[in-house]
Amino acid sequence: xxxxxxILLSFALLVRIIKEQETFNTLQETVTLQSQFIDxxxxxxxxxxxxxxxxxxxxxxxxxxxxxEFEQFTLTHPDYDTLSFIDKxxxxxxxxSGAGGSTNVGDRDYFxxxxxxxxxxxxxxxxxxxxxxxxxxxxxxxxxxxxxxxGVAGSVRLNTLDELMHQFQLGTxxxxxxxNRNGYRITKAVPGSxxxxxxxxxxxxxxxxxxxxxxxxxxxxxxxxxxxxxAFSWTQDHSWIIVGELAYKExxxxxxxxxxxxxxxxxxxxxxxxxxxxxxxxxMEDVIGHLLHGTTRIREGQYGYQIDRQVIDSAPSELRELSxxxxxxxxxxxxxxxxxxxxxxxxxxxxxxxxxxxxxxGNKMMMSSLRAGSPCSVLxxxxxxxxxxxxRYGHLIGDRVLKHIAEVLVGCVRTSDVVARYGGEEFVVLxxxxxxxxxxxxxxxxxxxxxxxxxxxxxxxxxxSVSIGVTQNSTVRQYxxxxxxxxxxxxxxxxxxxxxxxxxxxxxxxxxxxxxxxxDxDxDxDxDxDxDxDxDxDxDxESKGxx
Numbered sequence: 327x328x329x330x331x332x333i334l335l336s337f338a339l340l341v342r343i344i345k346e347q348e349t350f351n352t353l354q355e356t357v358t359l360q361s362q363f364i365d366x367x368x369x370x371x372x373x374x375x376x377x378x379x380x381x382x383x384x385x386x387x388x389x390x391x392x393x394x395e396f397e398q399f400t401l402t403h404p405d406y407d408t409l410s411f412i413d414k415x416x417x418x419x420x421x422x423s424g425a426g427g428s429t430n431v432g433d434r435d436y437f438x439x440x441x442x443x444x445x446x447x448x449x450x451x452x453x454x455x456x457x458x459x460x461x462x463x464x465x466x467x468x469x470x471x472x473x474x475x476x477g478v479a480g481s482v483r484l485n486t487l488d489e490l491m492h493q494f495q496l497g498t499x500x501x502x503x504x505x506n507r508n509g510y511r512i513t514k515a516v517p518g519s520x521x522x523x524x525x526x527x528x529x530x531x532x533x534x535x536x537x538x539x540x541x542x543x544x545x546x547x548x549x550x551x552x553x554x555x556x557a558f559s560w561t562q563d564h565s566w567i568i569v570g571e572l573a574y575k576e577x578x579x580x581x582x583x584x585x586x587x588x589x590x591x592x593x594x595x596x597x598x599x600x601x602x603x604x605x606x607x608x609x610m611e612d613v614i615g616h617l618l619h620g621t622t623r624i625r626e627g628q629y630g631y632q633i634d635r636q637v638i639d640s641a642p643s644e645l646r647e648l649s650x651x652x653x654x655x656x657x658x659x660x661x662x663x664x665x666x667x668x669x670x671x672x673x674x675x676x677x678x679x680x681x682x683x684x685x686x687x688g689n690k691m692m693m694s695s696l697r698a699g700s701p702c703s704v705l706x707x708x709x710x711x712x713x714x715x716x717x718r719y720g721h722l723i724g725d726r727v728l729k730h731i732a733e734v735l736v737g738c739v740r741t742s743d744v745v746a747r748y749g750g751e752e753f754v755v756l757x758x759x760x761x762x763x764x765x766x767x768x769x770x771x772x773x774x775x776x777x778x779x780x781x782x783x784x785x786x787x788x789x790x791s792v793s794i795g796v797t798q799n800s801t802v803r804q805y806x807x808x809x810x811x812x813x814x815x816x817x818x819x820x821x822x823x824x825x826x827x828x829x830x831x832x833x834x835x836x837x838x839x840x841x842x843x844x845x846d847x848d849x850d851x852d853x854d855x856d857x858d859x860d861x862d863x864d865x866d867x868e869s870k871g872x873x
Contacts, residue, residue: 333603341581344614346555349577350543351621353496353557353570359659360491360502361559361568366670367490368561371463371480372445374403379465379478382411387467387475389420396422398721402674407460407483408453411467412437413476421455429454440466440477449565450484450512450524459484459524488513493662500572507565509533528569532556536567545574580644613638613645620652630660673747675725676732684746688756689810691744695758696799696809702758703765704810706795706817707735707772709751710829715788727788730781738772754814762798762834769794769832777830791830795820800837 378399382392389411396409400422409422416432431437431454439446448462460481467475491502491513504512509527531546536558548554553574558567588603616633623631638649671683679688692702709715709731716724728751735745735753744756755772757765773792781788795817805815820835827833 341610341614342578344618345577345581346543346545348614348618348621349555349572350541350557351618351625353500353555353572354541354559355621355625356496357502357557357559357568357570359662360570361561363490363662364487364504364566364568365562368447368463368563371405371482372447372465374399374406375463375478375480376445376465378409378480379467382478383467383469383475386469387413393420396420405482405486406480407458407486408455408481410455410479410481411476412440412464412479414441414474416441418455419476423456434462436462436464436479437477440464440479441474442466443468443474447563447565449506453481456481461487484512496570496572497576499576500570502568502570505533505536505567505569507567512566532558532569532571533567536560536569580648584642584644610642610645613649617649617652620656624656624659631656676729676747678732678736678753679744679746681746681748684744684748684754684756685810688744688746689808691758692756692799692810700759701761702756702799702813703760703762703768704797704813704817705755705757705765705769705772706748706814706821707753707755707769707792708794708821708825710791710793710825712751719786719788723783723786723788726783727781727790730779731776731790731792734775734779735772738775739768748814754817756810762796762836765796765798766832766834769796769834773830773832793821793824793829794832795822795824795835796832797835798837802838804838 378396381395385391392411396411400406400409407423410418411420412431413419416430416434416437418429418431421429434448434451436446436448443466445465446463448464450459450461452458453460460483462479462481464477464479466477469475487504491504496502503514505528506512509529510524511526511528512524526549528549530548531542535542539560541557543555545553545555548556548571554571555574555577556569556571558569560567591598591602613633620631620633632653633649638646638653671679671687673680695702709728712724712727715727728747731751732745732747732753735755739745739755739757742758743760744754746754746756748754755768757768760768773794776790776792780790797813797816797820799809799813800816803809803812805812816835816838820833823835824831824833
């Protein structure tokens, strides 16, 4: 009897230790993934606002144009509560909600940061326009001469954060939420209600651990007095704490029930209980071992890891449910990570790679090719008279034309080549194992295909053409911080020549000779001055040109 009790107690202790560690690992992986998800979400929102500010600064301050472009933008970006243009004195000149005109936000931290020509993400504040709790993303609007002209601000309601956090479910009593640096809760348990948001400070063990940056697997009392396990992860800018908690009772309820049954059986039939307990222990340890192995694989990045079905079928019902939940969670994690990875590198409009992928992964591919002794070429492609397409047919048709051009480009290049949207109506093709002559041939093939492939939609036929600048890698770097930036800049100069010579043509920029490097830089300065003088002339030509 004593031996049986000792075995049961040892088993219960082992399960407790393993389960505590497993629960902590699950919570830690969840909050880490959510922290990365929030960081990427914030970075994407800031990139959106930076794009709008850059577009506003280049085109000049025109409230009617700003209203039109911002309203178009909100149709494809529903995350934003409001979009605003703030002049350089801090007065809101236009707000997408229709309210807030002439509201002064010059004393806000986010405007003061923008006035210093810096991007900024605010803490949770109350909107002076709508009165709602929001997070503000702002970027400065800088004129062509570099002077500060105001800022573009986008506000996001905290309900958006609630929806992001509730995509992950931890059992029946578990939850994840966000605290600010002062311990006030930003998100809440029930989305859609602000009744308890920021009204309660969470001075708990998990908040103290976060301030000390110290992880601990032990349980503690949450603000409601419930014993829970928890884990935390700071966001990248160290402004928010992502906290995940799971009730102590929920974690151990299946095992307490199982232990009671085993004790009753042990008291009734000692020998049978011993045999059953030994068998059950082995089966549970096997499943728990697979669960621990699975959490380790997920922590290492294998988000789609699945526990073998035969192992699950041989486990007790509670562990079968736990293992099934683990497999479901693993599949959801894998699909979420794949979606995040794809959205980070693919341009959502044209479905080709974006500029970030080109400058990061494209540069790695090119350097690998160069180390192998193979030449590389860059093609910078610009759609001719694209402004007239938008002016005549509207931006929606213009977007479809860009997607059509991207499809033509993908059909022209090899699978080893990289096609990326560089910005606006400009595309870049990075061709490895391709010298300048082959690059010119590829560019000419692209030009011919685009010219012979007009965009058609119902009764609309839009004839298209492109101008292309081509360049090859060189041992002499004149521009930028790496070889790819240098090649793109030289291709841009070739593209300028192509457009200056009448468009719908290919111009190659030969690699500069090493001894002529100094002379070429002086010539480029003169060309840049001429290029600035001709910009206004080119804009007039584009407004008169056909599609």
